[in-house]
Amino acid sequence: MVNQLTNQTDKVINWFENIIKKNKWSPRVLAEIKERVQLDIDTRFITNEELDYLAEGIWDDWTSFCNIMKNYPLPEIELNEIDWVKVGQFLVEVLQLRLWPDEEDEEIDILD
Numbered sequence: 337m338v339n340q341l342t343n344q345t346d347k348v349i350n351w352f353e354n355i356i357k358k359n360k361w362s363p364r365v366l367a368e369i370k371e372r373v374q375l376d377i378d379t380r381f382i383t384n385e386e387l388d389y390l391a392e393g394i395w396d397d398w399t400s401f402c403n404i405m406k407n408y409p410l411p412e413i414e415l416n417e418i419d420w421v422k423v424g425q426f427l428v429e430v431l432q433l434r435l436w437p438d439e440e441d442e443e444i445d446i447l448d
Contacts, residue, residue, distance in 0.1 A: 345419040347411040348395065349426050355398070355408050356430055370431045372397075381436045387424025394427060 359365040373394060376382070382390050398404050428435060 342419075344413050344417040345422050347413050348418055348423050351408060351411050352394075352398075352423070352427060353430070355404065370433070373427065373431055374433055377433060377435060383436045383438045385438055387428070388420035389424075391420040391424035391427060395423070 356366070356369065359369060373390075376393060376397075377390065380386075380389075380393075399410065427433065
C-alpha cells in the first residue's frame, strides 16, 4: 500500500512540476500561478496543518481549466490513494508560498 500511495502521489507531483517547470521561463505566468495560490491561502487562512486541503483545492482548481488539461493531460491516478499533505508540501516549497501560522504558534489579530 505504501508503494502505491507513493506512486500515485509522485504522479500528481510530477504533473504539477511539469506545469510549473514549463512556466519558469515565463516570469509573468509563474507570478500569476503563485499569486493565485497565495490568494487562496490568504483567503482561507491555510496553515501547515491544512496542506492536504490546500493541495486538493489546487488540484480541483487547476484541473477545471480546459487550457491546462489540453496542454497537460492528467496522469492515470486513484485520487483516494494520494498523500495530499506531501503534494501540499511540494507546492509550498516550489512556489515559495507563505502559510498562515498555526493557532498554537501565534495568535492572529486580523484587525492590525
